[in-house]
Amino acid sequence: MNYTINQIAKITNAKIIGDKELLIKNIAFDSRTIYSTKNTAFIAINTHKNSGEKFIESAIDKGINIIISENHYSQFEDITWIIVENSVMFLQKLAKFHFENSHIKSVGITGSNGKTILKEWLYQCLWNEFPTVKSPKSYNSQIGLPLSLLQINDSHKLGIFEVGISEPFEMEKQENIFHPQIGLLTHIGTAHLANFKSEEELIDEKIKLFKNSEVIIYNGNNPLVDKKIRELYSSKKLISYGFKDHNQVFYKNSISKNEDIVVQYLDEEISFPVHQRDEATLSNALALITVLKELGVETQKIIEKINALKAVEMRLEAIEGIKDNIIINDSFNLDLDSLKTALQFLNEYNKPKKSLVLTDIIGVNANSKELYEEVSDLVNEQRFDYVFLIGVEIIQFSALFKSKTFTFIDTKELIESKNLNEIKNQIILLKGARKFEIEKLKDILELRKHDTVLEINLNAILHNINYHKSLLRSSTKMMAMVKANAYGLGSYEISEFLQHHHIDYLGVAFVDEGVELRKKGITVPIIVMNPEQHSYEAVIEYNLEPEIYSFRVLELFYEALQKSGYDKKYPVHIKLETGMHRLGFKDHELNQLSNVLANKNLKVQSIFSHLSSSDIPDEREFTLNQLKTFEKNSAYLIEKLGYTPIRHILNSSGITNYTDHQQDMVRIGIGMLGESSDSEIQKQLRSVVSFKTVISQISVVENGESVGYSRRFKAEKPTKIATIPVGYADGIPRLIGNQIGNVGISKTLAPIVGSVCMDMMMINVDHIPNVKEGDTVTIFNAKPSLKEFASYCKTITYEVLTSISPRVKRIYIKD
Numbered sequence: 103m104n105y106t107i108n109q110i111a112k113i114t115n116a117k118i119i120g121d122k123e124l125l126i127k128n129i130a131f132d133s134r135t136i137y138s139t140k141n142t143a144f145i146a147i148n149t150h151k152n153s154g155e156k157f158i159e160s161a162i163d164k165g166i167n168i169i170i171s172e173n174h175y176s177q178f179e180d181i182t183w184i185i186v187e188n189s190v191m192f193l194q195k196l197a198k199f200h201f202e203n204s205h206i207k208s209v210g211i212t213g214s215n216g217k218t219i220l221k222e223w224l225y226q227c228l229w230n231e232f233p234t235v236k237s238p239k240s241y242n243s244q245i246g247l248p249l250s251l252l253q254i255n256d257s258h259k260l261g262i263f264e265v266g267i268s269e270p271f272e273m274e275k276q277e278n279i280f281h282p283q284i285g286l287l288t289h290i291g292t293a294h295l296a297n298f299k300s301e302e303e304l305i306d307e308k309i310k311l312f313k314n315s316e317v318i319i320y321n322g323n324n325p326l327v328d329k330k331i332r333e334l335y336s337s338k339k340l341i342s343y344g345f346k347d348h349n350q351v352f353y354k355n356s357i358s359k360n361e362d363i364v365v366q367y368l369d370e371e372i373s374f375p376v377h378q379r380d381e382a383t384l385s386n387a388l389a390l391i392t393v394l395k396e397l398g399v400e401t402q403k404i405i406e407k408i409n410a411l412k413a414v415e416m417r418l419e420a421i422e423g424i425k426d427n428i429i430i431n432d433s434f435n436l437d438l439d440s441l442k443t444a445l446q447f448l449n450e451y452n453k454p455k456k457s458l459v460l461t462d463i464i465g466v467n468a469n470s471k472e473l474y475e476e477v478s479d480l481v482n483e484q485r486f487d488y489v490f491l492i493g494v495e496i497i498q499f500s501a502l503f504k505s506k507t508f509t510f511i512d513t514k515e516l517i518e519s520k521n522l523n524e525i526k527n528q529i530i531l532l533k534g535a536r537k538f539e540i541e542k543l544k545d546i547l548e549l550r551k552h553d554t555v556l557e558i559n560l561n562a563i564l565h566n567i568n569y570h571k572s573l574l575r576s577s578t579k580m581m582a583m584v585k586a587n588a589y590g591l592g593s594y595e596i597s598e599f600l601q602h603h604h605i606d607y608l609g610v611a612f613v614d615e616g617v618e619l620r621k622k623g624i625t626v627p628i629i630v631m632n633p634e635q636h637s638y639e640a641v642i643e644y645n646l647e648p649e650i651y652s653f654r655v656l657e658l659f660y661e662a663l664q665k666s667g668y669d670k671k672y673p674v675h676i677k678l679e680t681g682m683h684r685l686g687f688k689d690h691e692l693n694q695l696s697n698v699l700a701n702k703n704l705k706v707q708s709i710f711s712h713l714s715s716s717d718i719p720d721e722r723e724f725t726l727n728q729l730k731t732f733e734k735n736s737a738y739l740i741e742k743l744g745y746t747p748i749r750h751i752l753n754s755s756g757i758t759n760y761t762d763h764q765q766d767m768v769r770i771g772i773g774m775l776g777e778s779s780d781s782e783i784q785k786q787l788r789s790v791v792s793f794k795t796v797i798s799q800i801s802v803v804e805n806g807e808s809v810g811y812s813r814r815f816k817a818e819k820p821t822k823i824a825t826i827p828v829g830y831a832d833g834i835p836r837l838i839g840n841q842i843g844n845v846g847i848s849k850t851l852a853p854i855v856g857s858v859c860m861d862m863m864m865i866n867v868d869h870i871p872n873v874k875e876g877d878t879v880t881i882f883n884a885k886p887s888l889k890e891f892a893s894y895c896k897t898i899t900y901e902v903l904t905s906i907s908p909r910v911k912r913i914y915i916k917d
C-alpha cells in the first residue's frame with residue numbers, strides 16, 4: 103500500500119491529528135516485531151479480549167511516529183494520530199478499498215487444514231512466474247486477512263491469500279473485504295467445528311467465500327461438500343479434486359506403490375515421481391496442480407516445480423551456536439517478504455549484537471538497483487554489527503550497507519575466510535536463496551553436531567495455550583509451569599517465548615531455576631514451588647516469589663527478608679493442603695496462619711492448592727472434594743486477611759475437566775506441550791515435541807546371527823537391521839529393548855531389537871522397503887506418539903520428557 107494519511111482518512115472516515123501528508127506504506131500491529139519504522143504506522147487493535155493501546159508507548163519508543171487508535175493520548179509529542187471509531191473495522195474498510203482498487207488476479211484459500219501449506223507451495227511455484235503477494239505466516243483471521251491484503255502494491259500481478267473463520271457469520275464479513283477470482287477449498291475437518299452446530303453449517307459458511315469467484319477448485323471427497331457446491335454454484339466453473347475417482351482430478355494409480363504417480367487432470371495424464379506419500383501431502387499436490395493449471399502454467403513446468411518442492415522446510419529455525427551465538431537459519435528461499443519475516447523473527451530475541459549473512463536475490467523481475475536499495479534500507483534499520491554479502495550481484499551494492507560489511511563471491515569463499523569464526527555472543531541470521539546453500543554455514547556455526555535432536559515447535563505450544571484459554575473466562579490468568587527445565591524442553595527458550603506472548607506467571611520448582619531465568623532476562627513474575635532454606639537470599643535478590651507451605655518456611659523466609667533490609671511488602675504464595683498430602687497448610691492451621699501473617703510485612707499474592715487426580719475420571723468425587731475444601735479454606739483465609747489474593751488450583755487436566763473451578767488463575771504444564779489424558783481434548787491439541795535421529799548403518803543379519811550385547815536377538819531368516827545413534831544415555835530406557843518398544847520410519851513402526859546400548863540401538867527394518875542409511879527415524883512425535891512411547895516405557899509422558907538427556911540437542915522452530 104502507499105497512501106497519504108489524508109487519503110486514508112477519506113477512505114475510512116477517520117479523524118487526523120497532525121501531519122496529513124505523511125505517507126504510510128506499512129501498518130504494524132505488534133509493537134514487539136516492528137522491524138522498520140519508515141513510512142510505518144502502528145495500529146492499536148482493540149478486541150474484546152485485549153487492547154493494543156497499552157503498546158502504543160513501546161511502538162513510539164521504537165521510533166514510530168504515526169499511530170492509529172480509537173483513543174488519542176496527548177502525552178506523546180510529535181506524533182500524528184489517525185483516530186478511528188473501531189480499529190478492526192478500520193482495517194477491514196481500508197483493506198477492502200485497497201483490494202478492490204488493485205489489479206491483481208487473486209486466489210483465496212479456505213478449509214480446515216492445509217491452507218498455509220498450499221499457500222506456501224503455490225507461492226514457491228509462482229513467485230518467479232508473476233510478481234506475487236501472499237499472506238504472511240497464517241494470517242487469515244478478521245485481522246490477519248486485512249493486514250495481508252494491505253501488502254498488495256502496484257507491481258504485484260497475483261495474490262494468494264488464506265481466509266479462516268472460527269465462528270458462524272464470519273465468512274460473510276471476510277468475503278465482503280476479499281472476493282477471490284479463484285476460490286480453493288481444501289479439506290473440511292473437525293477443527294473449529296466447536297462453534298458450529300453441524301458439519302453442514304460449517305460447509306455452508308466456508309463456501310460463502312466463493313460468492314463472487316469465477317472458478318472454484320475444491321476437495322470433492324466429502325459428498326456433502328460436493329453436493330453443496332454444485333447446488334449453490336452451478337453457473338460457475340467447478341473443478342473437484344481428491345482420491346476418489348468421481349473427482350475431475352485424481353490419482354490414477356495406487357499411491358501406495360513405489361512408482362511414479364499418475365494424475366488424471368481432466369482429460370490429461372500427468373506423471374511424476376513423489377517421495378512423500380502421506381495422504382495430506384498427496385491431496386495438497388492435487389490442489390496445487392489444479393490451481394497451477396488454472397493459472398496457465400504448462401504441464402512440463404508444473405512437474406519441474408513439484409520436484410523442486412521436495413526439499414522445502416517451511417519454517418525458521420533457531421539453533422544454539424558455538425561461542426554463545428544463536429543461529430537463525432532461513433535458507434530455503436529469499437525474497438523481500440521472507441526477508442521481512444526473518445527480520446521480525448530476529449527482533450523477538452533480545453541479543454544486543456547481531457549479524458547477517460545475505461545472498462543475491464534470485465528470480466525477482468525487478469530493477470536490481472531499486473531492489474537492493476530497498477533491501478539495504480531494511481537491513482540498515484536493523485543496525486547489524488556485521489553484514490556478510492554473498493553473490494556477484496549483491497556485492498556490487500555493498501556500499502549501500504552501513505554496517506561493517508564483507509563481500510564474497512560464493513558461500514565457499516565466506517567459509518574459507520574464517521570471518522564467521524570471530525563472532526561471539528550474537529544472533530546470526532542466515533538468509534539466502536537456495537542455490538547458495540548457506541545451510542553449510544549453519545553446519546559450521548552449530549554448537550553440538552549430533553544427528554539426534556529434540557525439536558520443539560513453539561507455535562504448537564502457543565496453539566495449545568490458546569486452546570486451553572479458549573475454555574476459560576478471558577479474565578482468568580495463566581501460569582505456565584516451566585519447572586525441571588520446562589519438562590526437559592529448555593526453560594529459558596520456552597519462558598522467553600511465553601513472556602513474549604504475555605503469560606501472566608511462570609512456575610519453577612527450585613530457586614536456581616528461577617535465578618537462571620532472571621539472569622537471562624526473564625522479567626515475568628516467577629513463583630518458586632519449593633524454595634530450599636539456604637536459598638532465600640537469592641529469592642529476594644532475584645525478585646522471585648516463594649511458595650510458603652509451613653510455619654517453618656514462613657519464619658525462615660521472613661528472617662532472611664528482614665536481614666536483607668527489604669522494607670516493602672514482599673509477595674508470597676500460600677499453599678493449602680487439600681488432599682494431595684505433599685506440601686501445604688492444613689485446615690486447623692489457618693487461624694494461626696492468619697494471625698502470623700497479620701504481623702508480617704508480607705503480601706499474600708496468591709493462595710493455591712494442587713489437585714492429585716484431575717486426570718482420573720474415577721476420582722471425580724475426590725477431586726470435587728479437594729476443590730470444595732480449597733474454596734472453603736481460601737475464603738476463610740481471605741476474610742481474615744482483609745484483601746483478596748489471586749486463587750488458583752487447576753493444572754492442565756483440571757482446566758479441561760473442572761473448568762467451572764478455574765478461580766482467578768490456572769497453572770498449565772503438560773497441556774501446553776500438547777498432551778491430554780482425554781482423547782477428545784487430545785484431538786484439539788498440537789504435538790510439540792519431536793525426538794528424532796537418523797540411521798547410521800543398515801546391515802543384513804543372516805539366519806542364526808545375533809544382534810547386540812548378550813545376543814538377545816537372533817535372526818531366524820536374513821533380516822535387515824538398522825543401527826541408530828541413541829541409547830540409554832540419551833534417555834531411552836533399557837527396558838524397551840527386545841521388541842518392547844518401536845520407533846517410526848516413514849510412518850511405519852520398527853521394533854527395537856536386542857538390548858539398548860549406551861549410545862546406540864538396533865531396529866528391525868526388514869518390512870520397510872527403500873529404507874536407507876541417513877534416513878530420519880522418529881523416536882516419538884506422530885508415530886509413535888509421545889503417549890505410545892511412554893506406554894512402551896511403562897510410565898507417563900512427563901517422565902519420558904524429563905528423562906531426555908541434556909546431550910540431546912534442542913532445536914526450537916516456529917512454523
Ligand SMILES: *Cc1c(COP(=O)(O)O)cnc(C)c1O
Nearest residue numbers: 583712753754769770771772773
Ligand atoms: C507441575 C505442576 C503443575 C502443572 O501440572 P500439569 O499436569 O503438567 O498441568 C501445576 N501445579 C503445580 C503445583 C505443579 O507442580
